[in-house]
Every structure is written in C-alpha cells, then in structure tokens.
Amino acid sequence: MSVMNQGRRANKLVGNKNSILYMDLKDIVRNHALQFLPAKSLFRFTGVCRDWKLDITTPFFAHKQSNSFRGISGFFFQSGTAPPSFISLDPKAYGVPDPSLSFLPEPVEIRSSSNGLLCCQAHDGSKAYYICNPVTRKWKKLPKPNADHGSNPAIVLIFEPSLLNFVAEYKLICVFPSVDFDNGYEFEIYSSRDETWRVSGEIYFGHQHLVPRTGVHVNDIVYWVLDYQILVFDLTMERAQQLSGNFYGTGGVGALGLMDGKLCLTTPSPTGLTVKVLANAYTNTMGMHSNARAWETKHQISLSPPPFRASDYNPRMTSNILFAGGNVVLYRSGGNLHTYDLKTKETQCLGDELDQNARIVSHVNSLVEI
Incomplete structure (x- = not known):
C-alpha cells in the first residue's frame, strides 16, 4: 500500500514540474x-x-496585447492644419514613433479614436477617411461615403477588440444634417467587414445644434452632445432618441465619456469635478411624478488646481473638461493642461496649453493589426 502511495506522489510531483510554479x-x-x-x-x-x-x-502576440491593454496612454493634439503632436501620460511607458502621422499618404486631421486605432480625414481634395494604428504605422484608406458629412463631421470610430477576431473589425458612424428634411439629422455607417458605407433609414428631428467632437460609444449605443440634451443612436435597432443631460456645471461645460462600461457625464465646479453615470435612459418615457433619475453621482472630487477659475472662463462657453474616460480626466486650469487619475487620485500637469481651440483625441498604446 505504501509503495502504491509513493508511486502516486511521485507521478503527481513530476506532473507539477510543468506548472507555472516550476x-x-x-x-x-x-x-x-x-x-x-x-x-x-x-x-x-x-x-x-x-x-x-x-x-x-508575432501577430498572435499583437492580438493578445490589443485585448489585454486598454488604458489611456496619452492624447493627440492638433491645431488648425498643422500636423498633430502627442503628449504621453508617462513618456517612459507610452509613446508613438511618428506623432505627426507623416506615414499617411497626405496631411490629415484626426477625427476619432478607439482602442488603439485612429480615424483620420484628409485636409484637402477628396476628404478621404483613413484608419491607422500610429504605433505600427499601418493604415487603410476607406471608400468614399454616400453622403456629405460636412466640414466638421460628427464621426465616431468603434473598435472593440475580441479574442475571436484576429483581424480588427471596426465601424464608423457619422451623424449629419439631412439635405431632404429641415431640422433633420441622418446617420451613415461604415463596416470594415463589408467595406461599405450605408445610410440608415432613421432620421432624428430636432432644433438643437449638434456638437461634432463629442461622440461616445457605449455597448452598441452612440451618444452626441446637443445644445442642452444628448442625441442617442442605437446601432442594433438603428433608432434615435433624445436623452436629458445637464452639461453646464457651476464651473463650465462638461464632457461625455466611458467609465466602467457605462456612459458618464463629468462636469466641473470651482473646487473640482462631479462624475455622474447614466442609470436610466428611459426617464423621458415615464410618468410625470416618477422619481426615477437618469443620472447618479459616482464621484465628487476636489482638485488643486481646480478646473475652473471665475476670472478666466465663461462657464457657458468654455469646455474646460477636455476628456473624461477610463480612469483619466483631462482638464484645463489657468492656461495649463492637467490630468486626474480616478484610481490613484493623483493630479498631473502636462504642460502649457498653447491653443485652446486645439483638437484633442485620446490614445491607447496598442499593437492592434489592421
């Protein structure tokens, strides 16, 4: 009996030598x-x-890394028609080899980003769209859309890495003023799987102005900021609706973003930030005396320096919250750019803000293959 037990223990030990412990x-x-x-x-x-x-x-490692690493690594900045530049949250860890995107065949403007990919548009000529990874310098030119998206398209790039897809599959969705219906907005969608653009049959009617660079994608739903509300487009049902959202905090204009898988609304105050998450998207369909609230406060944050100074900004005109997503909030204060990390609760100054009208796009330092 003891001999048998010793044999079992020996076999078990040999098997364990192949485990991570050895x-x-x-x-x-x-x-x-x-x-x-x-x-x-x-x-x-x-x-x-x-x-x-x-x-x-190897391509297999790039696939694993693009599924495993999702952290915000920095921001592309672009003023006017000048080439973009890149500001890293940690220059030792995050960076791109060619921040000006000179590897693309023509000068471009960065329109949107998603999990390592950038959507860019040519400055002149055909206004062609490009999808690229600034880390690998790989790119693809997209076919021409069916509709006129305008000079400042409200376009959103959607790329959700999947372990089952070794080739990146992504979508673009653009909301644009209808040429056939007054006060109407239409939607055009590009699919990398089909390599085609398609105008949806849905039309949203509203008198409010759409803010182009505010699009956020959360769980197959895209949100854009209107003057005083939020435009919602469900990609699965291809239906549009309006959602209430107060972007004007006591210290300026707020920003939409994605945090912990939910839509969040971050607004500034003279002393810090308020982060709310969408709790109920259907409050506009409920009874008049319903106590259901669309937004719930997630974080109330005190900052030094604060994202708003009464002497510097008009709270109805200044977007002093430039980005809020993941664990990072990017904001301006006193002519400088600062970030706040919701996990570490640390504030970091990224430097002087040279142009308040510069376009800012977040970046994830990913190896994703196009």
Whole structure:
C-alpha cells in the first residue's frame, strides 16, 4: 500500500514540474505579463533576449496585447492644419514613433479614436477617411461615403477588440444634417467587414445644434452632445432618441465619456469635478411624478488646481473638461493642461496649453493589426 502511495506522489510531483510554479521567472513574465504592457514598453523589451523579441513581434502576440491593454496612454493634439503632436501620460511607458502621422499618404486631421486605432480625414481634395494604428504605422484608406458629412463631421470610430477576431473589425458612424428634411439629422455607417458605407433609414428631428467632437460609444449605443440634451443612436435597432443631460456645471461645460462600461457625464465646479453615470435612459418615457433619475453621482472630487477659475472662463462657453474616460480626466486650469487619475487620485500637469481651440483625441498604446 505504501509503495502504491509513493508511486502516486511521485507521478503527481513530476506532473507539477510543468506548472507555472516550476517555470523560470523570464518565462512567467513572457507568457503571463507582457501582453498587459503598452506598446512602447514592449518595443523596448524586444532587446531583453531573442525569445522575447520573437514573441513580441508575432501577430498572435499583437492580438493578445490589443485585448489585454486598454488604458489611456496619452492624447493627440492638433491645431488648425498643422500636423498633430502627442503628449504621453508617462513618456517612459507610452509613446508613438511618428506623432505627426507623416506615414499617411497626405496631411490629415484626426477625427476619432478607439482602442488603439485612429480615424483620420484628409485636409484637402477628396476628404478621404483613413484608419491607422500610429504605433505600427499601418493604415487603410476607406471608400468614399454616400453622403456629405460636412466640414466638421460628427464621426465616431468603434473598435472593440475580441479574442475571436484576429483581424480588427471596426465601424464608423457619422451623424449629419439631412439635405431632404429641415431640422433633420441622418446617420451613415461604415463596416470594415463589408467595406461599405450605408445610410440608415432613421432620421432624428430636432432644433438643437449638434456638437461634432463629442461622440461616445457605449455597448452598441452612440451618444452626441446637443445644445442642452444628448442625441442617442442605437446601432442594433438603428433608432434615435433624445436623452436629458445637464452639461453646464457651476464651473463650465462638461464632457461625455466611458467609465466602467457605462456612459458618464463629468462636469466641473470651482473646487473640482462631479462624475455622474447614466442609470436610466428611459426617464423621458415615464410618468410625470416618477422619481426615477437618469443620472447618479459616482464621484465628487476636489482638485488643486481646480478646473475652473471665475476670472478666466465663461462657464457657458468654455469646455474646460477636455476628456473624461477610463480612469483619466483631462482638464484645463489657468492656461495649463492637467490630468486626474480616478484610481490613484493623483493630479498631473502636462504642460502649457498653447491653443485652446486645439483638437484633442485620446490614445491607447496598442499593437492592434489592421
């Protein structure tokens, strides 16, 4: 009986030698940690050894990394027709080899971003759309849309990495003023799977002005800021509606974003920030005396410096919350750009704001293949 038990224990021990407990540290890091790192760090780690370099440069690793790393890494800034520049939240960890996007065949304006991909549009000529990854410098030119999107298109890029899709599948959706119906907005959708544009049959009628660069995608629904409300477009049902949302805090104009899988509304105050999440999108269909609220306060944050100074800004005109998504809020104060990290509760000054009218787009340092 003891001999049999010893044999069982021996076999069990031999089997365990193949487990993670008996792996070398470099193999543990390579197999279980590298995929969670940003692209710039990974390029630096290709010099550790030949095995790491071979792994990091494979398409399969790029696929794993694009599914594992989703953190906001920095922001592209662009003024007028000048080439874009990039400000990293951590220059040692995050970066792109060519922030000006000179690898594209013509000068462009960055319109939208999503999980490592950028949607850009040519300044002149055909106004062609491009999808690119600024880390790998790979790009694709899209076919011409069916509709005229205007000079400042309210376009949103949607890319949700999936373990089941080794080739990035993405969509673009643009809301544009209808040429056939007064006070009407129509929607055009591009699918990378079909490589075609298609104008939806849905039309939204409203007298409010649409703010182009405010589009946010959350769970197959896209939201844009109107003058005093939110325009909602359900991609699955292809239906549009209006949602209440007060963007004017006591300290200026707020911003829509995605936090913890939910739509959030971040507004400034003279002392800090208020972050609300969408709790009920259907309050406009309920009875007059219903106590249901569309938004619930998630965070009440005190900041130094604050995102608003009464002597500097008109709260009805200034968008001093420039970005709010993931765990990062980007805001202006006293001519400088600052970030606040909701996890670490740390504030960081990114430097002087040279142009208050500059266009700002977030970036995720991903290896995603187009």
